[in-house]
Amino acid sequence: MKISARNALPGTIVAIKKGATTAHVTLDVAGIKITASITNEAVDDLGLVVGGTATAIVKASDVLIAVA
Template sequence: MKISARNVLKGRVLDIRKGATTAHVKLDVGGTQMTASVTNEAVDDLGLVVGQDAYAVVKASDVMLAVD
């Protein structure tokens, strides 16, 4: 598969928490944890399971910063 996004991070699925319609999938990416919000249907279609390798594909138009 080819993809136009340039921010593709390989990780391992740590946790999958399904809600009513949306799932939160936690990935370990090089020691940093990321959480993706995807539909329950996407989790099922991708066959995601804890321990599996997966890619976080980040495509954002804005990056926000904050300070204390």
């Protein structure tokens, strides 16, 4: 599957924290930590486990830019 989002960042899952309905999944992408907030169903549906590989996907319109 190819997707329109301009940012696809492959990495390794280093943490999964489930809440009541929402889970926080953190990937290590080339030494950079990226955290996603997804549904608990998605964690189970995708079979996500710490140590597994996954890709963080971000639409360009959801990226802000900051300068010092």
